[in-house]
Amino acid sequence: MHTVAVLVLDDVVAFDMAVPLEVFGRVRLPDGRRPYRLLVCGITREVPTETFTVHAPWGLEALADADTIIVPGASEYAGAPPEEVLAALRAAAARGTRIASICSGAFILAATGLLDGLAATTHWVGTDLLARLHPKIEVRPNVLYVDNGQLLTSAGAAAGLDLCLHMVRRDLGSAVAADAARLSVMPLEREGGQAQFIVHQQPPVPKGSLLEPVLSWIEENLGQDLTLEAMAARCRMSERTFSRRFREQTGTTPLQWLLRSRVRRAQYLLETTDHTVERIAEQAGFGSPTAFRERFKRVCGTTPQSYRASFRSTA
Template sequence: MHTVAILVLDDVVPFDMATPIEVFGRTRLPDGRRPYTVRLCGPTPEVRGEAFTMRPPWGLEALADADTVIVPGCAETAPPPPPEALDALRAAAASGTRIASICSGAFILAATGLLDGLSATTHWLAARALAERFPLVDVRPDVLYVDNGQFLTSAGAAAGLDLCLHMIRRDLGSAVAADAARLSVMPLEREGGQAQFIVHEQPPVPRGSLLEPVLAWIEDNLGQDLTLEAMAARCGMSERTFSRRFREQTGTTPLQWLLRARVRRAQFLLETTEYGVERIATQAGFGSPTAFRERFKRVVGLTPQAYRASFQAQPA
């Protein structure tokens, strides 16, 4: 029997907490036995959720006896994790316990120092904040989960389900994990990563900047063959000066900015039209369908066809 302890702190996110309870609690072996025991643990007798109050049956001492500890996410307004909870996580790690976080639970796990020098992920909206707050952690915002062996992290709440199924497959094999996935009405593996859900906003440009007119012109002419020379000439600058000022004001290069603009245009067309790949490649300025497919998948993590199948608006 494998014991899974779920550590709940104040302002825990209900879905992040419920996912491992549901997935591990419903997993069955071929002979019908339950391979997992799930325990809800807290640092105090009463823990406040986002919309409820709960009384965890187990305290922090249960982490010492667990085979796996799950750290769900907490709301942005949650107080800092109590030191005794961080100490309990460190002690569990020292004894070899597997520890996984869901969504913003990565912030709690990172606060223990256990993720220093390792790759980790969290919800893409919080990835920059995680990287800034914990610079020793290699934050990967474009994946659904990261498995470092003993320490695992997942992206948003739904990616927590991907991670739980991944751990079940590690523990018990693909057949048991596939059954658990079917009970959750979920594929055992999803195509692509977080990148497909990220809104690729362009870096802001200061109001009144010399770049404002040229960026508007680029957006209006994405279907054209836009070169660095043409963009610089639009501003009346040399290519070198234009590139330097562009990076100073946006944090990226002109060509990287142009690629993101073209990807956003392609995403919009895939979501809202029935245009074929050739037409979208032309209107977004990728030059050829082959170049479009390759660059789109590199940025988004899905092929254009797979992206359309997942995100195209359906008629009412």
């Protein structure tokens, strides 16, 4: 029997914690046997969540018996985990234990140093912070999960379902995993590949910046054929000077900013209107439906149709 330990710390996110219990607890082999034994472990027996208190029957010493350790997210992203927790996770990794994080649990796993030099992900809201706090980690913001073999990380709590099902499939094969997915009312593989659905926010521009007027003009004219030359002329600068100052103040290029703005406009239209893809491509300034589909998928990791199916407002 494979032992899965779910490590719950103060302010654990309730849904993150429930995900591995839901998935691994429902797995059955063809003969009806349960292949996983679940342990809920903590530093203390009573662990608060944002809505209720969790009883943790096992302490950190139980991690020594685990084949897999799951680290759910906590409500505070950047808080330093207790050293005894970090030591227990490092010791488990040294024994070859598989360790996976869900959502902001990646911050706890990152604090051990075990992810240094590896790729990882977390909820898209926290990817920039994770990269800033742990520059040795290759943070991938656009995926549902990252599997490094022994160490795995997932994006938001829902992506934790994908990750847990992925581990079941790795352990027991696709047929058993597919059955677990049906019991959890989840597809074994989500449409759209392994991409987080992200509303891409633009980098902040300093107040009073010379770029503020031109950025407002860009937002108001996304449906037009905007060129670098036109944007530079709007600021009465050469293209070279405009590009340099734009990157200095935003950390990105004018054309990349324009692409992100157009994608955000398209996301809004896909969510709130019944407009055809052809009309949205025109309204957002992509020129053609083909260009729209290709660039939207490059940025969002999924097609416009799949995005609309997932996020179309019914209000």
